[in-house]
Amino acid sequence: MRIHKVINNNVVSCIDSDGQELVVMGRGIGFGARPGTTLDAAAVEKIFRMDSPEQASRLQDMFRQLPPEVLELCTQIIEYAKTAIGRELNESIYLTLSDHILFSLSLTQQGMALPNPLLTEVRVFYPAEYAVGKYALERIRAVMGKALGEDEAASIALHLVNAEYSGSMNTTMHATQVLQPMVEILETWPGLKLNHQHLFYDELIVHIKFMALQAFSRAEREWMDVQVVSGLLQYISTAYACAGAITDYLSQQSGAPVPAAERAYLAMCIHRACIS
Numbered sequence: 001m002r003i004h005k006v007i008n009n010n011v012v013s014c015i016d017s018d019g020q021e022l023v024v025m026g027r028g029i030g031f032g033a034r035p036g037t038t039l040d041a042a043a044v045e046k047i048f049r050m051d052s053p054e055q056a057s058r059l060q061d062m063f064r065q066l067p068p069e070v071l072e073l074c075t076q077i078i079e080y081a082k083t084a085i086g087r088e089l090n091e092s093i094y095l096t097l098s099d100h101i102l103f104s105l106s107l108t109q110q111g112m113a114l115p116n117p118l119l120t121e122v123r124v125f126y127p128a129e130y131a132v133g134k135y136a137l138e139r140i141r142a143v144m145g146k147a148l149g150e151d152e153a154a155s156i157a158l159h160l161v162n163a164e165y166s167g168s169m170n171t172t173m174h175a176t177q178v179l180q181p182m183v184e185i186l187e188t189w190p191g192l193k194l195n196h197q198h199l200f201y202d203e204l205i206v207h208i209k210f211m212a213l214q215a216f217s218r219a220e221r222e223w224m225d226v227q228v229v230s231g232l233l234q235y236i237s238t239a240y241a242c243a244g245a246i247t248d249y250l251s252q253q254s255g256a257p258v259p260a261a262e263r264a265y266l267a268m269c270i271h272r273a274c275i276s
Contacts, residue, residue: 001039006030010071011063013056014039023048023059025075046075048091059095066098070105073143074098081132081160093163100159101140108146116151118176122158125179125209129157129164165210167217175212178253182208182246186270189242193275200272207269208246211262215254236271243267 004021005013009031014022024039025046033039050056063071074097082089107114116122123130133153141147162172183205187194195201243266247258 001041003033003035003037003039005035005060006033007060007063008068010068011060012039013060020049021053021056023050023056023063048094050091050095055092055095062095062098066102069143070102071098073139074101077132077136077139077156080135081129084132084135085128085160085164087164089160089163090166093159096162096169097156097159100155101136104148104152104155105140105144105146108148113149113151114155116154116158118158118173119151119154121176121180122154125176125205126157126161129160130154132160133157165213165217167213171213171216174216174254175209178212178250179209182212182249185245185249186242189238189245191238192242192270194270194273195275198273200269204269204273207266211247211258211266212250212254215250215256215258218256236267239270239274240264240267242270 001014001016001022001024003012004015007013007023007030010027010029011023011025012030012033014024016022024044025048026043027045029040029043029045048056048059050059074094078089078093078097104114122133130153133156136156137148137150137153158169158172158176161176162169165172186192186204186208240263243263247263247266251258
């Protein structure tokens with residue numbers, strides 16, 4: 001890789017062998033560097049491959065303005081999140097989370113805070129991401145000497161969820177808003193005896209979260225032919241009726257039709273999570 005631009009002492013822009021512009025981070029990597037020279041691979045700590053030239057440009061602008069301690073702090077939080085959550089995160093998280101934390105710190109300096117109306121939902125439905133949010137608040141307090149409120153843990157968690165599924169923040173927030181009503185339908189459905197201690201129950205909740213994100217993002221999914229599972233439905237009629245109520249509600253809220261096979265699959269997930 002050859003250096004294209006020096007952003008600051010720790011960040012440079014490079015051009016790879018395919019002609020794509022990358023943003024590269026490494027301690028002291030930009031000190032004394034000149035455009036056109038070959039990058040020292042041993043000094044590279046992180047390579048950012050953004051989805052578009054616009055994102056890459058925004059990332060470079062942010063790195064120019066971001067205090068080094070905030071940049072290092074955000075990088076630590078994201079790397080911790082990858083391990084704690086156990087999922088890959090879209091590279092855009094470095095941009096969105098850094099932007100958010102910098103904005104929150106600015107508000108705190110002015111004696112203001114931004115409430116998160118989805119605090120309860122995030123705490124219940126995204127416990128791993130919320131735990132990372134709490135960890136982030138501890139690191140921010142330790143490094144920056146600023147105490148941010150619990151709402152910020154939820155806001156950070158939503159950025160992580162957004163990066164997990166590569167969606168927009170608008171999609172993530174809409175999907176999170178419908179989770180509690182969907183689970184209430186599940187929990188109050190007559191004749192269902194759910195086993196909350198079973199691994200299948202945890203998998204069911206994860207599936208409902210994913211289903212909501214898919215509906216609001218309008219993402220296409222390939223499904224089995226509903227005829228494949230139709231023979232099973234007579235044996236799980238209660239679960240199937242519950243799944244119908246959940247998918248009907250989701251369709252009304254998202255404005256997107258939910259395929260019949262999605263309802264059938266959800267019914268099987270519900271049935272597995274019941275006490276046998």
